[in-house]
Amino acid sequence: MNRLIIKGGRFLDPVAGIDGIFNIYVMGGRVASFKPAYADTTEITPGPGVEVIDAKGLLVTPGLIDVHAHLREPGFEYKETIRTGTLAAAAGGFTSILCMANTRPVNDNESVTRYIRKKAEEEGVVNVFPVGAVSVGQNGERLTEMFELKSAGCVAVSDDGMPIVDGGLMRRALEYSKICDLPVISHAEDPTLAGSGAMNEGEVSTRLGLKGIPGAAEESVVARDIALARLTGGRLHIAHVSTRGSVELIRMAKEEGLKVTAEATPHHLTLTDEAVLKYSTNAKMNPPLRSSGDVEALRKGLKDGTIDCVATDHAPQSIMEKDIEFDRAANGVVGIETAFSLIYGLVAEGLLTLNEAVSAMTIEPARAMGLDKGTLRVGSAADIAIIDLAKGWTVDPAKLRSKSKNTPFAGMTLKGVVEKTIVGGKTVYSRE
Amino acid sequence: MDEKGIERALARIAHEILERNKGTEGLVVLGIPTRGYGLAQRLQSIIEGIEGVRLPTGAVDATLYRDDLGIKKEQPSLKKMDIPIPIDGLTIILVDDVLFTGRTIRAAMNALMDFGRPRSIQLAVLVDRGHRELPIKPDYVGKNIPTSLKEGVRVRLKEIDGMSEITVIEKE
Amino acid sequence: MRFKGKDLLGIEDLDASDIDLVLSTAESLREVSEREIKKVPTLRGKTIINLFYEPSTRTRTSFEIAAKRMSADAVNISVSTSSVVKGETIKDTAKNLEAMKPDCIVIRHSASGVPMMLANYVKCSVVNAGDGAHEHPSQALLDMLTVKEKKGAIAGLKLSIIGDITHSRVARSNIYGFTKLGAQVTVAGPPTMVPPGIEKLGCRATSSMDDAIKDADVIMMLRIQLERQKESFFPSVREYSRLYGLDEAKLNRAKKDVLILHPGPINRGVEVSSEVADGPHSLILDQVTNGVAVRMAIFYLLLGAAKE
Numbered sequence: 001m002n003r004l005i006i007k008g009g010r011f012l013d014p015v016a017g018i019d020g021i022f023n024i025y026v027m028g029g030r031v032a033s034f035k036p037a038y039a040d041t042t043e044i045t046p047g048p049g050v051e052v053i054d055a056k057g058l059l060v061t062p063g064l065i066d067v068h069a070h071l072r073e074p075g076f077e078y079k080e081t082i083r084t085g086t087l088a089a090a091a092g093g094f095t096s097i098l099c100m101a102n103t104r105p106v107n108d109n110e111s112v113t114r115y116i117r118k119k120a121e122e123e124g125v126v127n128v129f130p131v132g133a134v135s136v137g138q139n140g141e142r143l144t145e146m147f148e149l150k151s152a153g154c155v156a157v158s159d160d161g162m163p164i165v166d167g168g169l170m171r172r173a174l175e176y177s178k179i180c181d182l183p184v185i186s187h188a189e190d191p192t193l194a195g196s197g198a199m200n201e202g203e204v205s206t207r208l209g210l211k212g213i214p215g216a217a218e219e220s221v222v223a224r225d226i227a228l229a230r231l232t233g234g235r236l237h238i239a240h241v242s243t244r245g246s247v248e249l250i251r252m253a254k255e256e257g258l259k260v261t262a263e264a265t266p267h268h269l270t271l272t273d274e275a276v277l278k279y280s281t282n283a284k285m286n287p288p289l290r291s292s293g294d295v296e297a298l299r300k301g302l303k304d305g306t307i308d309c310v311a312t313d314h315a316p317q318s319i320m321e322k323d324i325e326f327d328r329a330a331n332g333v334v335g336i337e338t339a340f341s342l343i344y345g346l347v348a349e350g351l352l353t354l355n356e357a358v359s360a361m362t363i364e365p366a367r368a369m370g371l372d373k374g375t376l377r378v379g380s381a382a383d384i385a386i387i388d389l390a391k392g393w394t395v396d397p398a399k400l401r402s403k404s405k406n407t408p409f410a411g412m413t414l415k416g417v418v419e420k421t422i423v424g425g426k427t428v429y430s431r432e
Numbered sequence: 433m434d435e436k437g438i439e440r441a442l443a444r445i446a447h448e449i450l451e452r453n454k455g456t457e458g459l460v461v462l463g464i465p466t467r468g469y470g471l472a473q474r475l476q477s478i479i480e481g482i483e484g485v486r487l488p489t490g491a492v493d494a495t496l497y498r499d500d501l502g503i504k505k506e507q508p509s510l511k512k513m514d515i516p517i518p519i520d521g522l523t524i525i526l527v528d529d530v531l532f533t534g535r536t537i538r539a540a541m542n543a544l545m546d547f548g549r550p551r552s553i554q555l556a557v558l559v560d561r562g563h564r565e566l567p568i569k570p571d572y573v574g575k576n577i578p579t580s581l582k583e584g585v586r587v588r589l590k591e592i593d594g595m596s597e598i599t600v601i602e603k604e
Numbered sequence: 605m606r607f608k609g610k611d612l613l614g615i616e617d618l619d620a621s622d623i624d625l626v627l628s629t630a631e632s633l634r635e636v637s638e639r640e641i642k643k644v645p646t647l648r649g650k651t652i653i654n655l656f657y658e659p660s661t662r663t664r665t666s667f668e669i670a671a672k673r674m675s676a677d678a679v680n681i682s683v684s685t686s687s688v689v690k691g692e693t694i695k696d697t698a699k700n701l702e703a704m705k706p707d708c709i710v711i712r713h714s715a716s717g718v719p720m721m722l723a724n725y726v727k728c729s730v731v732n733a734g735d736g737a738h739e740h741p742s743q744a745l746l747d748m749l750t751v752k753e754k755k756g757a758i759a760g761l762k763l764s765i766i767g768d769i770t771h772s773r774v775a776r777s778n779i780y781g782f783t784k785l786g787a788q789v790t791v792a793g794p795p796t797m798v799p800p801g802i803e804k805l806g807c808r809a810t811s812s813m814d815d816a817i818k819d820a821d822v823i824m825m826l827r828i829q830l831e832r833q834k835e836s837f838f839p840s841v842r843e844y845s846r847l848y849g850l851d852e853a854k855l856n857r858a859k860k861d862v863l864i865l866h867p868g869p870i871n872r873g874v875e876v877s878s879e880v881a882d883g884p885h886s887l888i889l890d891q892v893t894n895g896v897a898v899r900m901a902i903f904y905l906l907l908g909a910a911k912e
Contacts, residue, residue: 203801207616209716209738209773212800279717324693325715327736493632496644496904507908509625510632546641 002049003027004425008037009055009386013062014359015375024060026382029425033378051427055386058419061358062376063095063126063383065365068160068185068239068263068311069336071097071128074115075104080316080403082116085336086124088314088402090429092337093418095126095383096366096373101133102161108133108144110152117153125428126421127383129155129371134173134184138162141169143176150180155369158185160239165191167224174225174234183235183261183369186225188246189287193217198327200273200288208279210326213288215243222246226253229260237368238262240313242287244297251306261368263311264298266335266342267408271295275408281322281329283408285315299351302360309365310343312336316404334402338395340387341414348415354389382425391417433575435596438558438589441574442471445556446478448572449525456485458551461525462492464540465511468528470589471558475527490514492526494539513543520548529587531557534568559598561585611723611730612902614739615780623784627749630894630901636673637896647676650707650907654680655697656733657713662868663733663742666892667710670899676707676907694718698725707907711735716773729906737771743867744777746898748785750890751822754863759786764816766848767826767875768797768837769809774867775826779805792816793826793848796837813848817858824865825850825875841874851877855885863887 004026011022011034021037023044035042046052071085080088082099089097099116101107107116113130120128132149136142138159146157157177164170164186173184194217199205201212222238226249229236238250241264253260267285272292275283283289301307315332322329343361346352352360366374373383394413397405421429433441453459456479463472469491476489493511501507526540541553556572561579577585577600584603590596608622615623636644652671656664664680671678683697692700694713698721701709708729711719716736723730734740752758763782769775769791779802782789789807791798798809810816817823828844838844850864864876864885872878881888 201800203804206799206801207776207805209736209776279720320693323695325713325721326717327715496636496646501646501908502650503910505910507904510629510904512632513635542645546639546644548640 002051002425004051004053004382004422005044006053006055006060006384006386007044009058009060011060012354012358013376014355015363016377019355022060024376024384026425029382031376031378031380031382053386053420057388057390059387059389061385061387062362062374063385063421063423064093064340064361065371065374066094066097066312066314066336066339067156067237067309067365067369068265069097069099069314070102070161070316070332071099072316073103073119074112078403079318081123082119082128083123084401084403085314085316086120086126086128087429088334088400089126089336090421090423091401091418093340093385093387093421094336095385095421095423096129096371097126097336098129098131098155098369100160101131101158102138106133106138107131107154108136108138110145110148113149113152113154126423127373129153129369131156131158131160131185133157134159134164135169140165143169143172146177146182147180150182154182155371156183156185156237158187158239160185160187163187163189163191163221167228170225171228171232174228174232174236178232178234181235181370183237185237185239186221187239188218188221188225190217190220193220196327197288198284199276200290202273202291204273204276208276210276215245215290215294218243218287219245219249222249226250226258226260229253229258230256233259235259236261240265240268240287240311241298241301241307242268242290242294244294247297247301247306251301254306261308262306263309263365263368264302264307265311265313266339267333269295269298269302269310270342270345271408279326280408281324281326282333282406282410284326284329284331285313285333286331299346303352303356308360308368310339310360311365312339314402316402317406318404322406332406334400334404334407337400337402338407338409338414340418341393341416342409344389344416345414382422384422385418386420386422388417388419389415391415393417433598435590438574438596438598441558442474443478445572445574446475446482449475449554449556450479450483452554452571453523456483456487458522459487459525460517460519460522461487461489461527462515462544463489463527464536465491465493466592467587467589470592471529472527475525475556488516490516492540492543494536494543497539497542499535499539515547518548519544519550521551524550524553525556526553527556529558530585531555531560531570532563534564534566537568538566558587559585610728610906611719612741612906613719613723613730613732615741615744615777615784616739618784620784623745623748623781626745626898626901626905627752629904630745630749630897633900633904634894634897636900637893643673643675645675647671647674647903647907650676651705652676652678652708652710652903653701653706654678654710654733655683655701655712656681657683657711657718658734660712660734662892663712666895667731667733667742667899670896670903673896674900674903676903694721695725698722702726702728708903731902731906734773736773737776738773739777740773741777742895742899742902743774744781745902746891746895747778747824747865747867748781749894749898750865750887751863753890753894754887755821758782761787761821762790762819763787763822763824764790764792764820765824765826766792766813766816766850768828768832769793769802769826770797770799770837771829771832772826776805778824779807783807790816790820794838794844797832813854814857817850817854817862820858820862822863822865823850823858824867827867827869828871828875830871830874845874849873849875849877850880852879852883855880865891868892
């Protein structure tokens with residue numbers, strides 16, 4: 001049986017409460033044992049069937065988990081494929097990702113789910129967990145066969161990309177999903193308030209003469225969905241929270257004890273709508289980048305647990321959809337390769353502890369979606385990220401693994417470089 | 433040359449203008465801004481002192497007609513164009529401070545042609561420094577100052593520059 | 605003096621000395637349009653393309669006349685936005701036009717930011733002739749020229765801009781321009797049409813017409829798009845015009861020497877009554893005349909010097 005030994009790294013696992021120098025022994029793709037390096041007298045030598053990774057000076061964590069990515073396959077393979085998307089995820093330190101249902105065809109039935117899983121098994125390099133649609137064709141009219149979706153491998157349902165306008169349908173979704181204990185991920189947006197808005201409504205949109213989307217477009221639906229979670233007892237997960245008001249609503253819902261979880265993206269945690277100045281379409285996404293007050297509230301929410309986890313909302317778009325008029329440009333940014341470094345930036349700024357940051361990218365997203373992932377125990381799959389926190393890198397879109405290059409972080413220098421990503425004991429990414 | 437010298441030269445030019453044109457009939461004095469226009473105004477008052485006639489006087493800005501636009505790094509700023517009366521059939525006394533290559537005078541004459549068909553154009557300059565690049569010859573000259581191409585001639589007038597003098601300066 | 609940069613994309617990018625330079629150049633050029641032969645050879649051999657994605661006879665004609673009076677060759681391209689949806693991208697259009705070696709492209713587009721995109725794609729000069737609700741710099745410059753001509757100076761004046769501020773590029777460019785030259789600017793309109801954060805551009809905002817007109821030296825009335833009624837920005841033309849239309853009764857509460865501007869075309873009887881539009885305070889036709897001079901000045905300043 002093949003063996004892998006990760007030697008002398010700083011092992012951090014928030015669930016186990018471990019933060020120290022450990023040697024990690026992996027056998028047959030599973031964690032076999034941990035030994036504190038100072039007490040480990042085993043002679044570690046590479047040989048046939050024995051791989052040794054010297055992790056001295058590096059951070060070793062459970063593999064990162066992203067509950068919100070768009071892999072675009074099937075249907076939009078020119079933007080991303082399961083192959084390129086999972087390669088990008090691996091380069092970002094992620095070992096498990098959820099992929100959203102807004103493909104073509106929409107992942108609203110078990111055959112699409114099975115197709116995605118099969119592709120992921122054949123071509124993907126990280127664990128892929130499909131998210132099924134809430135409504136057939138994401139049309140916002142009829143519920144999907146959620147039990148079958150779950151049986152085929154879906155771990156959550158969402159019409160993400162499209163808001164669920166009909167409050168009655170959202171209610172039924174939260175009720176019905178209880179049968180199979182699937183969380184309903186809400187893309188909270190009132191399209192009548194968002195209108196044809198292209199960015200956050202505020203001083204910057206006024207300056208640029210672009211139509212704005214007020215925070216109330218999100219908050220009103222967050223409030224509605226929380227009320228429905230209270231009514232139904234269903235599991236609600238609010239995707240890509242972007243405003244201070246939403247954070248407040250979620251905080252109250254949690255205090256009340258409702259089954260509500262929430263995520264925020266690295267871009268909403270680090271950028272404001274000023275990134276749109278000069279009409280940069282790579283800073284156009286939905287929900288839009290908000291004000292500095294909103295960013296501050298999101299950071300506080302992440303720190304105090306109101307926001308459970310970080311999710312990338314990795315949304316590849318081709319140059320054809322981005323290198324056009326701002327009004328007409330598609331929403332979305334790629335983010336899976338920059339996510340850890342951006343969140344580590346918050347640690348470097350003293351806004352989060354390293355433990356909180358790792359927690360928000362490993363165990364918390366796993367808990368929100370009910371995945372048995374995000375922590376390393378003896379016997380668990382060896383999904384591991386190895387990161388050099390001391391090293392920096394400059395974001396060069398051309399070098400991203402993702403098929404699309406729509407990042408608003410081009411040219412920025414970030415700290416924290418993913419050195420290796422290991423899925424089931426197999427190294428799927430190794431920095432050149 | 434100082435203020436006195438300039439005044440003397442202009443007085444002589446005024447007399448020459450009157451002699452050659454047999455009086456003031458049909459004359460209009462147009463200066464090229466900035467200092468040529470100042471000199472034109474001075475000529476106007478000198479002639480008024482002699483003849484008691486106030487000649488129509490104005491400014492002709494040659495900038496829009498220059499042949500070096502699009503060649504220089506900076507475009508020159510525009511000055512005032514002020515043609516006080518229709519110039520058809522009149523004799524124009526075109527006034528400038530320094531005559532050098534002749535290109536400005538060419539540009540000014542082209543500008544004037546866009547305003548009408550004068551009977552003739554006569555050129556009066558305070559200084560002729562030589563180095564003509566076009567077949568242009570002044571009719572009235574205050575002073576000939578031979579210069580090298582490395583030199584420049586600077587004219588200052590008290591009403592514009594606060595002091596009057598003509599100096600030869602080294603170009604950088 | 606050289607104009608900074610190769611393009612004129614917005615007044616926000618200019619400083620007071622740039623604006624003064626355009627205005628003084630335009631003052632000199634105004635005379636050309638008064639001549640018998642309304643043409644100077646200054647920009648002989650230059651090619652200017654008017655690329656209009658939005659119909660605008662007035663602005664396009666003004667740019668075209670300005671180009672021709674400077675002896676440049678002006679070519680007009682009108683693209684209907686409906687065909688653009690299926691047609692080529694701005695980038696492809698830009699590259700194709702550039703291959704024809706123009707010296708300047710004047711662009712009007714219904715989407716904010718397109719002139720900036722274009723300027724990034726091409727080496728020649730780009731002049732923004734109005735983009736979405738962003739900027740309309742030549743309009744603001746001609747407005748400033750018109751006010752300066754009548755009042756002598758801009759500094760210290762009070763300008764009130766009244767109407768649909770949210771959707772107005774003319775308002776934005778004028779707020780930047782007049783404040784940079786030392787005027788105090790007030791914007792007024794129904795709260796549905798005064799955008800958030802407008803004060804950060806340097807002006808004061810009010811929803812009271814009386815408040816806006818009582819101390820104003822200059823009142824600029826904006827054209828109201830009648831379609832906005834369908835989106836409930838205002839309930840009816842009748843109520844809008846009663847509250848924010850400028851008629852003689854309201855004008856009587858303004859200063860005696862107040863100037864009235866309007867970027868045109870006017871909805872008579874809606875934002876401005878006919879008596880006011882044709883009355884002694886109105887400078888609407890002076891604006892049109894000055895428009896040509898300002899656009900000649902823009903061409904002279906952008907194209908009159910050697911390329912970098």
